[in-house]
Amino acid sequence: MNLEDDISNIPENEIHFKIILIIDDILYVLKSITTILKEEGYFVLTAKSGQEALGLLNKYSPDLVTIDMKLPDISGLQLLEKINKLELKKKPKIIFISANYDKDEIQNILKQNVSNYLLKPFKKSKLIEVVKELIGNP
Amino acid sequence: MDINNRRFTRFNVKFFIFSNEIKGEGVNISKGGIGFFTTDELIPADSIPFKAEISSGVFGDNVYTIIGIGNLIFSKPSYETGVLSYYNGFEIIKLKENSKEILNDIIKILEDYELRR
Numbered sequence: 273m274n275l276e277d278d279i280s281n282i283p284e285n286e287i288h289f290k291i292i293l294i295i296d297d298i299l300y301v302l303k304s305i306t307t308i309l310k311e312e313g314y315f316v317l318t319a320k321s322g323q324e325a326l327g328l329l330n331k332y333s334p335d336l337v338t339i340d341m342k343l344p345d346i347s348g349l350q351l352l353e354k355i356n357k358l359e360l361k362k363k364p365k366i367i368f369i370s371a372n373y374d375k376d377e378i379q380n381i382l383k384q385n386v387s388n389y390l391l392k393p394f395k396k397s398k399l400i401e402v403v404k405e406l407i408g409n410p
Numbered sequence: 411m412d413i414n415n416r417r418f419t420r421f422n423v424k425f426f427i428f429s430n431e432i433k434g435e436g437v438n439i440s441k442g443g444i445g446f447f448t449t450d451e452l453i454p455a456d457s458i459p460f461k462a463e464i465s466s467g468v469f470g471d472n473v474y475t476i477i478g479i480g481n482l483i484f485s486k487p488s489y490e491t492g493v494l495s496y497y498n499g500f501e502i503i504k505l506k507e508n509s510k511e512i513l514n515d516i517i518k519i520l521e522d523y524e525l526r527r
């Protein structure tokens with residue numbers, strides 16, 4: 273049974289834990305962030321493409337979403353626009369992850385309902401700090 | 411990169427990755443990448459533009475700088491330095507033309523050092 277099966281069997285009003293969706297197509301990155309956030313006690317969903325992410329967003333309405341700038345089927349920015357247009361039960365907090373240090377682009381991204389912007393690579397402690405700041409403890 | 415080989419500090423490495431300055435103690439270096447210890451666990455990441463300064467230890471007073479793009483593949487806890495630290499594997503994807511020559515020089519110096527030991 274995978275994570276999605278686990279959560280789909282729980283009635284919505286009984287979900288009391290925080291759900292985080294990690295969107296990244298690089299497996300070792302996905303695995304590392306997932307392990308760290310699961311160890312902290314969060315419920316973690318993962319998506320390797322924009323399309324997969326949109327499906328999970330509609331289905332589970334996560335509390336927080338991390339988006340990598342480069343995805344195989346869509347850019348992180350395009351995905352962000354699509355997420356902003358979704359009619360979700362609750363608006364997720366969004367962390368944008370990128371190796372791009374263009375200040376203008378960072379400012380532009382932060383204007384689009386993005387809660388935080390993390391420059392790669394970053395420390396584990398920084399990730400946990402930002403997540404807790406945005407959605408609190410699990 | 412053979413991460414099990416020669417796990418002792420032989421030089422210092424300082425990565426300047428835009429605003430994120432990451433300092434580490436270098437253990438291995440090859441054309442494929444750099445193995446180094448840090449005090450903090452890092453989150454793996456791909457396609458990172460970097461500038462790495464390699465100095466001290468085997469290299470004495472010389473400072474070698476290489477610039478390129480790489481992937482941070484792993485960051486694993488380790489007690490090999492006597493205290494909890496993290497062993498990181500940084501894969502070099504692309505180097506600036508002159509950085510390739512500098513990296514070759516660095517590898518040659520390390521190889522000569524190993525032969526003398």
